[in-house]
Amino acid sequence: MQALLDAIATMPLPTDAQRIFHGRGGLHPGCEQWTLDAYPPVWLVTSFVPASEDELSTLHAALTARWLQLNPDAPLNWVFQYRHDARAETRLMAGSVPEPHVVTEDGTGFRVHLLRGLNHGFFLDMAEGRRWVRALGAAHPGLRVLNLFAYTCAFSVVALQSGARQVINVDMSDGALAIGKRNHQLNGLGGGASFLPHDIFSSWGKITRGGPYDLVVLDPPSYQKGSFIAEKDYARVMRRLPDLVAPGGHALLCLNSPKLGVAFLQDTMREQAPGFHFLQRLPNPPAFADVSDERALKVLVYKAPD
Known part of the structure; x- marks a missing residue:
């Protein structure tokens, strides 16, 4: 998980929806199960194998520490999704998710839904x-x-x-x-x-x-x-x-x-x-x-x- 933690420690404060860490690409040995996405104002961590409560606690601490550096006046919002067998289990880990939740890309807005379904409405x-x-x-x-x-x-x-x-x-x-x-x-x-x-x-x-x-x-x-x-x-x-x-x-x-x-x-x-x-x-x-x-x-x- 260290490569993911390193990415969290150095990630910027994004304005557009984007991927931050892509363990699925195979370039970070030992982290192939993990991805981290920004759907401002929410972070989404996804795992393709089961994650332990200790791992989730470690991720929460890392996200909290970086968020205090990036935007200390706003609450940390993050969601965890475990994907398996064309299904998804999703948990709100901290903060909240806007409803409706609108993200941007190149100035264009798109609605997303992080707390339900396998996909989120925007690839x-x-x-x-x-x-x-x-x-x-x-x-x-x-x-x-x-x-x-x-x-x-x-x-x-x-x-x-x-x-x-x-x-x-x-x-x-x-x-x-x-x-x-x-x-x-x-x-x-x-x-x-x-x-x-x-x-x-x-x-x-x-x-x-x-x-x-x-x-x-x-x-x-x-x-x-x-x-x-x-x-x-x-x-x-x-x-x-x-x-x-x-x-x-x-x-x-x-x-x-x-x-x-x-x-x-x-x-x-x-x-x-x-x-x-x-x-x-x-x-x-x-x-x-x-x-x-x-x-x-x-x-x-x-x-x-x-």
């Missing part, structure tokens, strides 16, 4: 993907965007802020899309977005009729039983891209699976959408550095033929 590792979408929208005003597996619609928010004309958000979860709608309202985006609670594998009709799109974002779960398993289902989506992406348009392909490397996406794209040209792999935020680029989050940019 910190996708920051560079959102920045790429923002830059594309600024360079090409008026984009029409299809956001598949939209979750809470962060890609939609930044696309519309940067000048997109329309975004269609598709996700099976009504609850996630409801948070997505509130994210749009939070940022003063009153129009341009639609929200489709839909299983794409039951029918592509509604989605295809709305196209073609200048940008298609694919950010599916790597494994979600009964919904999406990347090894067999990603190809089913890729083969639709020639019909969904406008000539010269872009596709942003995301995959967060340590078991599947870049070659999985590239080989499958060559088979399912051979006319698309690979442009680049986006970098991950430095805080998510990993001992292996193949294990880390993959975010690839493709361009459709003109």
Whole structure:
């Protein structure tokens, strides 16, 4: 745990939501179970194996000591989550969590929920993907965007802020899309977005009729039983891209699976959408550095033929 304690002792006072310590990247031997995230004004410590009460007490002491240096006039707020077998056990360890809890990234607000569920409403590792979408929208005003597996619609928010004309958000979860709608309202985006609670594998009709799109974002779960398993289902989506992406348009392909490397996406794209040209792999935020680029989050940019 020493590397995590060292990170706490030297961490800055963040204003944006961000990862502080990424033991999962394998660069800190003995700390592979731990991550530390800032969702101001709350710290979130996550462990992927059981943590003892002594370990939690040690973390509390370290966070308290650093917080007294960073912001002594405010209470320390921190949450612990133990993740296992696609479930999560969450405890409020000190202070409180705002309700609603709004965090920022590059001036944009997003609602998060740290005390319930496995995920928190906003994926910190996708920051560079959102920045790429923002830059594309600024360079090409008026984009029409299809956001598949939209979750809470962060890609939609930044696309519309940067000048997109329309975004269609598709996700099976009504609850996630409801948070997505509130994210749009939070940022003063009153129009341009639609929200489709839909299983794409039951029918592509509604989605295809709305196209073609200048940008298609694919950010599916790597494994979600009964919904999406990347090894067999990603190809089913890729083969639709020639019909969904406008000539010269872009596709942003995301995959967060340590078991599947870049070659999985590239080989499958060559088979399912051979006319698309690979442009680049986006970098991950430095805080998510990993001992292996193949294990880390993959975010690839493709361009459709003109």
